[in-house]
Amino acid sequence: MHSFDYAAPDSVSAAVSLLAANPGARLLAGGTDLIVQMRAHRREPGLVVDAKRIPELSALTFDSGGGLTLGAAVACWRIYGDAQVRAVFPSLVEVASLIGGTAIQGRASIGGNLCNAAPSADATPLLIALGATCRVVGPAGERAIAAEDFCVAPGRNALADGELLVSIHIPAPRPGSGAHYLRFIPRNEMDIAVAGAGVSLTIADGVVTAARVALASVAPTPLLVPEAGQAIAGKPATEETFALAGEAAKAAAKPITDMRGTIEYRRHLCAVLTRRALTAAARQAQGVH
Amino acid sequence: MSSNVRVSTTVNGEPAEFLCEPRESLLECLRDKLNLTGAKEGCNDGNCGACTVEMDGRIVTSCLVLGVEAQGASIGTVEGLARGSALHPLQTAFLEQAALQCGICTPGFLVAAKALLDHEPDPSEDRIRFWLATTLGRCTGYDKIIRAVQQAAREMREVKA
Ligand SMILES: Cc1cc2nc3c(=O)[nH]c(=O)nc-3n(C[C@H](O)[C@H](O)[C@H](O)COP(=O)(O)OP(=O)(O)OC[C@H]3O[C@@H](n4cnc5c(N)ncnc54)[C@H](O)[C@@H]3O)c2cc1C
Ligand code: FES
Numbered sequence: 001m002h003s004f005d006y007a008a009p010d011s012v013s014a015a016v017s018l019l020a021a022n023p024g025a026r027l028l029a030g031g032t033d034l035i036v037q038m039r040a041h042r043r044e045p046g047l048v049v050d051a052k053r054i055p056e057l058s059a060l061t062f063d064s065g066g067g068l069t070l071g072a073a074v075a076c077w078r079i080y081g082d083a084q085v086r087a088v089f090p091s092l093v094e095v096a097s098l099i100g101g102t103a104i105q106g107r108a109s110i111g112g113n114l115c116n117a118a119p120s121a122d123a124t125p126l127l128i129a130l131g132a133t134c135r136v137v138g139p140a141g142e143r144a145i146a147a148e149d150f151c152v153a154p155g156r157n158a159l160a161d162g163e164l165l166v167s168i169h170i171p172a173p174r175p176g177s178g179a180h181y182l183r184f185i186p187r188n189e190m191d192i193a194v195a196g197a198g199v200s201l202t203i204a205d206g207v208v209t210a211a212r213v214a215l216a217s218v219a220p221t222p223l224l225v226p227e228a229g230q231a232i233a234g235k236p237a238t239e240e241t242f243a244l245a246g247e248a249a250k251a252a253a254k255p256i257t258d259m260r261g262t263i264e265y266r267r268h269l270c271a272v273l274t275r276r277a278l279t280a281a282a283r284q285a286q287g288v289h
Numbered sequence: 290m291s292s293n294v295r296v297s298t299t300v301n302g303e304p305a306e307f308l309c310e311p312r313e314s315l316l317e318c319l320r321d322k323l324n325l326t327g328a329k330e331g332c333n334d335g336n337c338g339a340c341t342v343e344m345d346g347r348i349v350t351s352c353l354v355l356g357v358e359a360q361g362a363s364i365g366t367v368e369g370l371a372r373g374s375a376l377h378p379l380q381t382a383f384l385e386q387a388a389l390q391c392g393i394c395t396p397g398f399l400v401a402a403k404a405l406l407d408h409e410p411d412p413s414e415d416r417i418r419f420w421l422a423t424t425l426g427r428c429t430g431y432d433k434i435i436r437a438v439q440q441a442a443r444e445m446r447e448v449k450a
Contacts, residue, residue, distance in 0.1 A: 006294065006311035006357050028355075035314075035353045036334050048311065050358065077347055101423030102401065103338055106347035107354070188422070 001038050008050040012057075012137050012166055015049055020139045020162035022047040027164055029057075029073040030107030032100065033116040056166050057111070060085070066172030068092075072111025072165040077102075079110070089170065090284065091130070091179035091200075095123045098183070111165050117151040117221065124151065124222040125198030126181040128214035132170045138163030148214065151221035176209075177202040178284030182277040183216060184269050193217045194261040195269035197249065199277040203237045203285045213245055213274055218253035218266050225252040228274060237286070242278035246271035298359040300325065301369030309356040316340045318356035319366060327367035327396040331425070338424030341397040342366050348404045350423070367396035370403060378448075379403055379441040386437035390428035397424045402438045410446050414439065 009015045019025050025047035028034055037043040051057045051073040059071040062084060070079075076096035079085055086093050092110075099108050099122055113123040114134070127147040134145045139162045147168070150158050159165065173179070183196035196216030202209045213228035228248040235241040255266035293308040300323060307322040316333075319325045319342070331337035333352045340351045343365030370377035379402050382388070389395045398421060405412055405420045412420065417438050418431070426434065 001312040004311055006355065008357075008360075028358075031353050031355065031358075032335055035355070038312075039333065048355075052358075075347075100335070101338075102404075102420050103341050103348045103350045103423040104335060104353075106344070106349040188419075 001035075002041065002044045004038075004045055005047045006050065007047060008053045010053045010055070012054055012164070015051070015054055015164055016137060016139060016162055018047065018049050019164060023161060025049055027051050027115070029109040029112035029115075030075055030104075032104050032108040033112060033118075051111075051164075059167070062088075068170045068172075070110060070168045070170065072115070072167055073109050074111070076105035076108050076110070080105075088173065089130075089179075091126055091181060091198075091281075092170070095126050095181050095198075098122060111168060114147070114150055114168070115157050115159070115165055117153070117155050117157045119154055119220055119222065120193045120196070120217040121151075121222060122181065122183055122193060122196060122216060125196055125214035125216045126179065127168060127170070127198075128222060128224050129181075129198040129200040129212045130170050130179055131200070131212065132168050134168055135166045136163050137166050148222075148224040154220050174202050176204055176285050178281035178286075180277040180280040180284065182273045182280070184273060192260065195253075195255070195266045195273060197270065197273035197277045199245075199274065199281050201232075201237075201278060201281050201285060203282060206237055208232045208235055208237050208241060211245065211278070213249055213278075215249060215253055215270055215274075217260075218255040218270055220254075223252065223254075225249050227252055232278075237282045239275065239279060242275045242282070243271075245278055246273075246275035249274040294357050296357055296360050298361065299363045301365060305364075307356070311355060311357050313356045314352050315342070315344075315354035315356050315359055315364070316351040318359070319351060319364070322356075325366050325368050328400075329393050329396060331393070336425070337394075338397040338401065339394055341400045341424060343400060343404055346404075348401050348423075365400065365403075367399050370399060377403065377441075378444045379406070379438065382437040382441040382444070383434070386433050386440060388429055388433040388437035394424060394426035398426065398434055402441070405438070406442050406445060410442060410449070412442065 026045040057071045057073040079096040080093045132147040179200035181198040183193035185191035201211035211229040215223045228245040231248045250271040253270045329339040331339035
């Protein structure tokens with residue numbers, strides 16, 4: 001690895017000062033992307049700023065309305081280790097349980113997954129589907145970025161110089177709602193998604209009232225597909241309806257062919273994964289297990 | 290050129306100190322500065338699990354941890370499993386089940402399995418397989434390893450009961 005300096009500030013403002021004074025500096029959460037990239041000389045920051053001693057980035061809190069504020073550096077194991085998160089956001093627990101394996105989940109954070117801006121990031125489509133917003137602080141103050149606007153290109157996020165992601169807010173699930181993320185990998189564990197679909201939906205009296213669908217690994221960034229949600233709003237919550245959303249996802253996907261799969265294969269997967277994820281989310285919404 | 294940092298940490302329950310550059314991994318620090326060579330370097334990118342250690346009660350791949358991050362942390366390595374000459378039940382079970390051949394992956398499997406049994410004394414076979422999926426082995430096949438973990442779990446539960 002190249003030589004770099006290391007700092008472990010204990011406040012957001014100290015971290016912002018360090019980032020602003022050292023262009024190219026990178027924040028270190030779990031390091032499961034950053035350290036791999038530094039070792040491969042794909043990123044060579046002069047300063048690495050450890051996020052894990054900043055209380056706000058390590059906090060996991062529910063607000064009075066039942067929404068979740070997830071500190072950007074909270075590791076996956078803390079998400080599935082939290083009884084309240086398990087009860088309120090089972091889909092988040094599932095995603096935290098499928099990133100890498102146990103040892104990776106001992107370090108990897110959802111914030112890091114988002115900030116790393118990989119097209120294949122597994123947590124990001126679910127965050128988009130859940131309507132998450134990102135709280136960002138920088139030298140010019142604070143702003144909120146919708147999860148679907150956070151990634152701008154492969155490996156590039158919307159943060160400006162000196163800015164960092166403090167937390168991710170996920171609104172409380174509405175009554176009658178469910179969410180799910182499904183990916184396709186050739187192995188059972190420890191692999192990168194060939195395609196993935198994160199979905200959420202709300203059902204009232206057997207009818208879909210709202211739905212959001214976002215895809216992984218089929219575009220330069222994780223992709224929100226508004227057409228998929230629109231295609232099924234107002235329709236009965238059935239497999240046939242969910243297949244319509246699948247077709248809309250397939251039409252919106254812009255994949256490439258690489259060693260993991262062809263364009264045709266990935267587009268087909270989008271249809272299947274979207275339909276199946278919606279079916280699973282609907283079961284959750286209707287309390288069927 | 291960044292300078293050396295002094296790191297104070299706890300390894301296998303004992304205080305430990307070392308000097309390292311920020312770019313040195315915890316794996317390098319354990320092996321080259323503290324002479325704890327149980328954790329192995331396989332892939333050096335988080336995929337093989339040969340470098341698995343416990344850090345503050347969770348398993349991590351120490352090739353993806355900076356040595357400087359160990360400041361104030363509590364680290365557990367395979368060297369900390371046995372009590373003097375008394376092997377940990379997992380170590381005994383690995384020997385009895387012939388759950389190793391070349392042994393390179395074994396410290397990772399032992400540390401990962403110990404963490405599982407510390408958290409969950411009675412895991413299902415499925416649970417053991419998924420928990421250990423972060424550790425790769427190539428000579429023994431996984432069945433004997435799984436059987437050894439099941440045997441150790443049984444024995445540890447009996448001792449407790
Ligand atoms: C063996 C292995 C298996 C993996 N499997 C999966 C998988 O199945 N699915 C998957 O999606 N990913 C996987 N990954 C990738 C990685 O583990 C995840 O993307 C993880 O969520 C990254 O989180 P982290 O906390 O380790 O991020 P870090 O590596 O600490 O950070 C990632 C990037 O985001 C930046 N960053 C981090 N936090 C902030 C912040 N608060 N503000 C601004 N910038 C920030 C960092 O500077 C860095 O560029 C795997 C990695 C490995 C090594
Ligand atoms: S050497 Fe660390 S996971 Fe392979």
